[in-house]
Amino acid sequence: MKRKNLTNKQIRASETLVLRFRLNCLHADSESRSRDAGVPIRDIWEAHAIVKEIRRRLGRLGIFYLEMKNEK
Secondary structure, eight states: OOOOSOOOOOOOOOHHHHHHHHHHHHHHHHHHSSSTOOOOOOHOOOOHHHHHHHHHHHHHHHHOSSOOOOOO
């Protein structure tokens, strides 16, 4: 489906899914490291920024929720 055939709401929803996918990739990357290696601070900052952006975009879409589930 071409982008011009999508509504603005659908485009924003798909962009939010892309951010969520990136957050899952960061989580998987940190899980693959040994416990002694730790997680780089830039990954933590990036994950925090992504969560803030997802919350902002979902709010613009009119989707309200209590809190994102902490996936472990």
